[in-house]
Amino acid sequence: MSPFDHLHLDIPRSNKPRLVIIGGGFGGIQIAKSLRKANFQIVMLDRHNYHTFQPLLYQVATAGLEPDSIAESLRKIFDNHKDFYFRMARVTGLNPEKKTITTLVGELSYDLLVIANGSKTNYFGNRELYERTFPMKQVPQALDLRSHMLQNFEQTVMTQDLREKDRLTNFVIVGGGPTGVEVAGALGELKKHVLPKDYPDIDFNIMNLHLVDGGPRLLAGMSDKSSKKALEYLNKFDVKVSLNTVVKDYDGQKVTLSDGTVIPAKTVIWAAGVTGNIIDGLPESSLHKGRIKVDEYSRVVGVDDVFAIGDIAGMLSDEFPNGHPMVAPVAIQQAQALGKNLVHQSTADWKSFKYRDKGSMATIGRNKAVVDLPKFHFGGFFAWMVWMFVHLMSIVGFRNRLVTLSNWVWNYMTYDRGTRLIIRTFIRKKSHKPSDSL
Template identity: 50%
Template sequence: MRLNEITKHPRIVIVGGGFGGLKLAKALKKFDGEVLLIDRHNYHIFQPLLYQVATGSLQAESIVFPLRKIFHNQANVTFVYTNVTEINSASNTISTTDGDISYDYLVLATGSDTNFFGNKEIEHYAMPMKNVTEALNIRSMILQNLEVAFLEKDLEKKQALLNFVIVGGGPTGVELSGAIAEFKNHVLHKDYPEQKDANMKVYLVEGKKELLAAMSTEASVNAKQNLLDMGVEIYNDVHVKSYDGELLMIDNGTNIHTKNVIWAAGVMGKVPAGFSAGALTKSNRVQVDHTNKVHDHRNVYVIGDAAAMISLEYPQGHPGVAPVAIQQGQHLAKNLMRLTKNEAAKPFVYKDKGTLATIGRNKAVADLGKIHLKGFIAWVIWIFVHLMSLVGFTNRLIIFLSWASSYITYNGANRLIIRRFNTKEMKVESEAD
């Protein structure tokens, strides 16, 4: 197959193997043409559980699944392992690190990246968590700093190693805070008996007046109370001014000496070059119409976190959550097949089936329409939804068994420092180092 030639059958090129791209490619099973799925990784990642990889509850392999294996029975899908660098809409091609690829219809499902809001110092020293590599970096940082704290004699330096700050009070920040607090409360004294008198602290810093601002007031209040009960110190309605790798400064005058800052405070669209500045929002999302088509482009579409479908109901675009990407992928597949038959495309309407967030063992919140749940029932729903959303029976089984073991023993088994992370240079050390 020559990827830069014009084909007899229509060719749909999908960039990104996340929730949206995966659903779109699957839904094109009966499409009479070629489907190219392009990704710079050869696997699909279940991002909602990244925080459990970062905190040692799950092994990284359990939340990823090979893209080629997903589509080995779908004859019209070809996977291409490369990195897209630019969109060339005038020639209906995309530039990649391995050459140009032609398309009849192009769909970007490239997702989002961490938004540091232009602060280069924070970007260098704080730890993001948007992919497996970053989650493993966080795991190494946490475990290495605990090991260093064991040997540190200077009490101030020791405390900085034991202070953990999570910036961002959305679902990711809340779940991370809860997971690290549970580690402090149930695991620290087992793995580090010599640290039984250590004063490990967990801080959560959020710019809004409440946590989980996108959820109901009931969910927000309950999540905050649970975290407080677990020993998390919470700062609401404040912003981080600076972090130099040693001292984190908050605009309310609070200073925290810490070697551990995890940034979950914002996201921005991750899109290749080729769009005009006017086509992008402030958060770098591509503005699309009600069918996910990019304005002033006849055959380029964007779905999921990278898309901003502006409306009265969603003035900033739809929330950057997996259900939006999945529904847009499924809907766009139907529209693309309509277009190839010279039929009109239909507008996308998001069906919000609810929002879930877990705080810890037996602790979760759920907004299911007008129904608001908390505690054990919400936690069981969270477990069921996440297990069923995973790709592959083996992954589901591995994660279920890991969760069952952790529930019984209060002790996960994946706290391994496989690769050392240099917290001064903020990079993985080579074996030679």
């Protein structure tokens, strides 16, 4: 008997057609908000009971914020919606012919289905990396990394073995996108300002930060100018950046890079890429490189009444032959566009999706960030202020904004981090969620 045997997704039908949303990420919450007053019964399913503001997850991992700053209860977000149902359930399959989805707690029928379940860490099929590195996609993973990191320093003061000290204090970050760059910057801050106060018996010159990326430059999605600035900022933090380089091998104790370098390290942060969270049940012809093929109205190709938005959706076009970038603004805009289309009775009134790239940005420690606006690229302190403002305003929930802002002010003024607690002690196996399977 499964522990879920007594649970069922019995949701009463109302007089409105039922629209089921898989996933409470940026796309999922936006589509539910857009359709609040539309003629739908809305059912949202997520395996977590909260929305995660992923752009700041690295700050949870590096002891800058607690999870409550960047995660918001999904029930709370929608507590004023009528004919809205949230269920904490993992969707395991879908049947477009029967118009049902399958979860660990039973089946549910839909009239319209919006797949918005995002992406998962991509290990490119490498089991070794899957088992031994720290991903950065979910709150429990960020908390695991935080506890692991702090435990490493607690162990460092208790060993005289210099090679062990090396392994404990070195950090290898794989992936030079925004997550990798921002984690590297945050670790650089910790090394410079925070950890030396906590561990006066450690000589922090032994702590080395490495950032490894397979491509020729950091922040490949941003301008050349921003890539160069990011590299310059990271160099100031003594982060050793290896470009055109990939991880060949990692045994949990040392990383071997493709250029032959061997780095002793017990901590490898895997931010090298993501891939769509594909659910069983769609025909092979509806898939494209780990994403679900959709037309310009977000309709899944080859099936009826099913839509996909955000990271999971591959809306192929001349401009984006493999689909749009897997970032929050795309998910939000696709959700808004789909929301507007779905309220029209006739598809003749539907408008095709056009992505408006409002810019992108990344921060690298205190006072430093890079910002690309469509026609203007800049870095430095002003960019950092812009980064903070935009992120703060994007966090869901007024309370979360307040908490995050107060934490940032505190951290900035005191050169401190408030949350250096090892709550998950001596983890040997990370909290891999099933979605992070190979």
